[in-house]
Amino acid sequence: MRIALLGYGRMGKSIESIALERHHTITLKATSNTTVFDFSNTDVAIDFSLPSTAISNIKKALDAGIPIISGTTGWLEDYDTIVDYCSSKNGTFLYASNFSLGVNIFFEINNKLSQLMAKVDGYTTQIEEIHHTKKLDAPSGTAITLAEQIIGNSDYKNWTLGEAQKDEIHIEAKRIPEVPGTHEITYNSKIDSINIKHTAHNRQGFALGAVIAAEWIANKKGVFTMRDVLNIG
Structure with a gap:
């Protein structure tokens, strides 16, 4: 080709x-x-x-x-x-916001988990993404895709990089040298937390x-x- x-x-x-x-x-x-x-x-x-x-x-x-x-x-x-x-x-x-085969499987896991979590009260959701310092946009396209999946399956209306309101998902975007890409979704309640995470080891x-x-x-x-x-x- x-x-x-x-x-x-x-x-x-x-x-x-x-x-x-x-x-x-x-x-x-x-x-x-x-x-x-x-x-x-x-x-x-x-x-x-x-x-x-x-x-x-x-x-x-x-x-x-x-x-x-x-x-x-x-x-x-x-x-x-x-x-x-x-x-x-x-x-x-x-x-594609991310072409990694593993990330695209991660998208499917995130979509399913967000459907399950939407049926349970008492949890708040946040996303953390970490990339190398040369990445120009924040949050990453991958983090936005993850947030939009959750929004589509829940009562959340939007995502934000700032302080989140009740109907917003907070995305924490970090830039650290030589980090290819890490994305973590956390569901927090008073009694426990549920996390899913994808870590890229290289490009x-x-x-x-x-x-x-x-x-x-x-x-x-x-x-x-x-x-x-x-x-x-």
């Missing part, structure tokens, strides 16, 4: 390494300074760029008729616009998941998620 990398930072380089190990070819290594995007010999594009360039990158790939996978976070207020744009181009688009899991998604999406049309890739639900 011929892959264009839109964003060539640490994640882009990790994806390149795994893609080459899996006998794929890298056709483009675009950075924020790239002005010419040649997709003529490309089968799929993977975007791990910046929030300020992600939308432009996605549209460029869709304009060229190239399936595009994005793991860039911090631009999701425009997600529906991109979905509509993809549909207008009869294109192929997959976004390889994120990169592998992105490459697997690129392999899966070949010859498909539409808008997809990692649940489709993993055949969950």
